[in-house]
Amino acid sequence: MSTTDLTPSTTTQPPKNSGLSQVLNDTMIIAWRNIRGGLRVPDTQIYMFIQPIMFVLLFAYVFGGAIQVPGAENIAGAYREYLMAGIFVQTMAFAVAPASVGLADDMHKGLIDRFRSLPMARSGVIAGRVVSDLASQFVVLIIMMICGLIVGWRVHNGVLPFLGGVGLMLLFAFAMLWVGALIGLSVGNPQVAASAGLIWLFPVVFLSNAFVPPESMPTVVRNIAEWNPISALVAAARDLFGNQSIIVSDAWPMQNAVLAALLWCVVIIGVFAPLAVRKYKAAASK
Template identity: 55%
Template structure:
């Protein structure tokens, strides 16, 4: 009697179940994994808090008495309130570098390849990572608001509008983490991701109305600053916090006349565009 020996079937990568429920569950699982990692390495959070606190103190006391604000002139108190929305926005967008470095590190260690071999929803790894970064950014923003209150900043429009202002800031920060995710998937080392995540942020944040009014800039830079998505969120936060000087006149550009709507539109467009590119890159990254 002969025995027929069949060859073992080829091993295939498991498939995800699909659907919104699967995607949400997988994304939250990855987010939890990254949050636990942050808790086990507290210096990551501590060092992330030091830089924005230094910016608050340095800008408030070094430049506070030397920069003229439309409607208020050279006044340290007025500049401090004018400044804080810019510092808040800079802080949430600088989380981009951390997001890119974290994903690049996972790529370098081979974790991304392991995740792709699991039955997970497409994009859940990146969504979970960006959600964890959003939680860390929110924590940083809370600490920063406390420090800002100590140096004299106040929100004058009530709790609901203040929360709306912080919500717009966090939405912009979340949108920018998708840019960081794309950078992290596109480079070979975490160091390169950190550099790549910061090099374009400095011109973006400084060619804006975050630290000085656009009226103080050369005319060609005024247009760049006024259509900068960063500027729209900064001005929206200032309006919602009640931090605009009494005589302030917004520039004529549409985003400056409609900052809240412009901030929402810019953030939504950035998320849609860069999430699509990042997920596509994730599928083909090796």
């Protein structure tokens, strides 16, 4: 080994950054690393788009004709407008998958240990994961909106409510990322995380107003659907984008969809973010 090796230029200097600037630095480094690495395995990214696009085509052109949208029974193409908010919310909910698989993979390969042995901000690994996944969810959302425009979805309520809708979708993705983080850190194996992250999510999404008006469901199921967080998010998106003319349900979350959606996001973050952080701290103790 050359003698330059022993130059004291960088020898065990104490961390220069401290506090918030270090957290930001480390978060951005980890986010950079996730995005950089993710772009080298484009297949996983592509599947993130293919699945929702498939859903759009399936529901818009196969099931859609048989589904009556309340208050727009005889308007051609009404279902496609109705559908898109459901697709957006479902796509954001699936943020669970990249977060859980990504963190499980890091644990599996020992990278989390490496990171924990570095004098970096403790929160950097999870925060970096959240930032990079949020960025990729944003890209997916844009693609799905373009997709929606192609099949006939339109924004009717003006710019501010639209931006509010986009913000709400990202907030929901942010909330679901924490759920994914907790799952990924708990199972610690990327293959298990891939199925554990999504298997429960399909029924939860279907048991909502995302694809089918709850009015068509039996009373018990209908009540569940109306109080499902997914429904609140979907109804809020329809409100903000102007995709639903009348609200038939008198359930509170349906009448106050935007408020209910925000509350759900806060609750999910409030419960899952601390659990995920705690899990991360304990993860290596196994």
